[in-house]
Amino acid sequence: MHSTLRAVRATANVSLAAGLVAVLVAGSALAETWDMPTPYPEGNFHTQNIIQFAEDVNAAAGGDLEIVVHPAGSLIKHPEIKNAVRSGQVPVGEFLLSRLSNENPVFGVDSVPFLANSYEAAEKLWAASRDVTEALLARQNMTILFAVPWPPQGIYADGEIASLDDMSGLKFRTYNAATERLAQLAGAVPTQVEVPDVSQAFATGRVEAMITSPSTGVNIKAWDFLSHYYDTQAWLPKNVTVINVDAFEALSPELQDVVMTAAAEAERRGWEASRTETAEKTQALSDNGIAVAAPSDALAAGLREIGTTMAEEWAERAGDEGATILQSYGN
Ligand code: PCA
Numbered sequence: 224m225h226s227t228l229r230a231v232r233a234t235a236n237v238s239l240a241a242g243l244v245a246v247l248v249a250g251s252a253l254a255e256t257w258d259m260p261t262p263y264p265e266g267n268f269h270t271q272n273i274i275q276f277a278e279d280v281n282a283a284a285g286g287d288l289e290i291v292v293h294p295a296g297s298l299i300k301h302p303e304i305k306n307a308v309r310s311g312q313v314p315v316g317e318f319l320l321s322r323l324s325n326e327n328p329v330f331g332v333d334s335v336p337f338l339a340n341s342y343e344a345a346e347k348l349w350a351a352s353r354d355v356t357e358a359l360l361a362r363q364n365m366t367i368l369f370a371v372p373w374p375p376q377g378i379y380a381d382g383e384i385a386s387l388d389d390m391s392g393l394k395f396r397t398y399n400a401a402t403e404r405l406a407q408l409a410g411a412v413p414t415q416v417e418v419p420d421v422s423q424a425f426a427t428g429r430v431e432a433m434i435t436s437p438s439t440g441v442n443i444k445a446w447d448f449l450s451h452y453y454d455t456q457a458w459l460p461k462n463v464t465v466i467n468v469d470a471f472e473a474l475s476p477e478l479q480d481v482v483m484t485a486a487a488e489a490e491r492r493g494w495e496a497s498r499t500e501t502a503e504k505t506q507a508l509s510d511n512g513i514a515v516a517a518p519s520d521a522l523a524a525g526l527r528e529i530g531t532t533m534a535e536e537w538a539e540r541a542g543d544e545g546a547t548i549l550q551s552y553g554n
Contacts, residue, residue, distance in 0.1 A: 257290045257470075261317040262301035263418055264442050265294040268500045269371060269462050272493045273317060276369075276464070279485040288478055290315065301417050305465075309363045314470035320356070320370065320463045321399045328541040329355050332548055333372070334401035335537045336457045336530035339552075342498055345372050345459040351552035355544055365465040368486035371493030374436040374501035375456035378518070379449045381431055387525035396421060396433035399460070401533065405434065408529045418442065425449070437504035446511040453518045454505065455526055459497075464489070 259277065263270050270292070277290035293299075299307045304316040305323065324331025332352050333339065339348040349370060357367055378384060380393070391410035397403045398415065406413035411432065416424045418439060424430045425448035432449075440452060464486070471479060509515045518526065538545055 254286050255288050257288065257314045258298055259290050259292050259315045259317070260296070260299035260304050260307065260313055261292060261294050262296050262304060262319070263294065263317075263439075263462075267294075267442055268438060268496045269317070269373075269493070270294045272371060272489055272496055273464060275492065276485050276489040279488065280481055283481040283485065284478055288474070288481070295419050296417065305363075305365075308365055308465050308467050311364075311467050311469060313467075315368070315464065315466045317462055317464045319399060320461050321401060324400045327359055327544075328537055329359060329544055329548065331399065331401055331537065332541070332545070334399055334458050334460050335534050336401070336405060337527060338458065338530070338534060338554065340375055340456045340458055342372070342459065342494070345461075346494070348548075348552050349461065352548045355548060360465060361468070364468045366468055366471060368464045368466050368482070369490035369493060370461045370463045371490065372459040372461045372497050374438055374497055374504065375454070375459055376434050376436060377440075377455045377457070378434050378453040378522075379432060379440055379445055379513075380451050380453075381449045383451060384432075384453060384522060385519050386521035387529075390432065393432045394428075394430045396424060396430035396435075398435070401458075402434055404533055404536070405529055408532060409525070422447070436501075437508055438500050440513075441504045441507045441511075444511075445508065446513050450512075450514060452505075452508050452513045452515045453522065454515065455518050455523070457526065457530070 259273070261270055261273055274292050277292050281289050299313065299316070301318060301322070304318045307313045308316045321331040321334040324334070329352065333345065333348060339345045353370075360367060380389075382389075384390060387409050393411045395406040395409075395411035395413050396416050397406055397413045398417070403413040403415065414424070414430050416430060421430075421433070422443045425443075434455070434457065437452070445452070466482070471482070474482065505515060538549065541548070
């Protein structure tokens with residue numbers, strides 16, 4: 224009798240478990256959740272643009288797909304985001320495109336100083352380099368959903384920088400190979416630090432100057448550590464949001480359409496937000512006590528010379544692919 228009871232119970236448990244599995248399967252077919260790592264703080268305009276992209280997708284997908292944004296390297300740290308998307312660990316993510324310039328110089332064309340240092344020029348350079356960039360990323364199983372530039376890059380320091388001589392020996396915070404090279408050529412000492420760690424690096428004296436946008440300067444409250452900002456307008460590096468090709472192809476045609484439509488809108492909105500951001504955040508630096516100025520002629524000339532050297536180095540490394548880009552850019 225005991226054994227009969229056990230058998231009945233066992234049968235009940237099996238059917239209960241089967242029911243549960245059915246519910247879970249049905250649930251996951253209804254709503255797929257995509258975790259999306261991004262490197263920069265939640266308040267940054269890139270992150271806000273991405274949050275809007277996720278909201279657009281989620282609304283248009285009617286519950287069939289939900290993108291959850293994880294900013295500031297909270298899910299995956301910046302240096303690992305590209306490989307996480309490539310391997311499919313996450314279906315979608317954002318990173319600074321020129322971080323990949325060590326893999327192929329083409330990825331770093333937007334960070335060659337003074338090659339494209341206005342929004343108009345940056346747009347033209349992106350038009351000239353997008354196809355090659357797409358093809359290179361396709362080899363790593365990724366497609367670009369959208370690319371958005373940072374505002375023009377300027378120099379921050381604690382004190383006056385009247386010429387390159389004043390940069391000599393400074394511990395200089397960098398974020399890619401180009402900023403590292405620029406620091407070296409200026410006689411500074413480069414240290415790579417990701418944005419979420421930059422405040423701490425200044426607070427502890429690990430770094431004492433940097434080149435970045437007014438946006439990042441405001442995000443890290445540069446006025447807590449630094450006194451001067453020079454609006455050198457050196458280049459406009461881009462962030463890309465990429466998707467894993469397998470994850471994209473596993474979506475229904477309708478959902479693929481939803482993602483691509485929201486992506487096109489995010490690229491348009493992002494460029495516009497970046498332009499607005501430049502003036503707003505430069506003003507915010509000034510409002511918070513940073514001395515905002517154009518570079519002196521001597522500093523501008525010194526940086527131009529570094530730019531010429533770096534453009535030559537880039538062209539040499541980038542070979543035929545680079546030449547094609549420069550030709551179509553019209554340089
Ligand atoms: N902010 C990022 C990249 C370029 C920018 O403006 C950073 O400082 O890391």
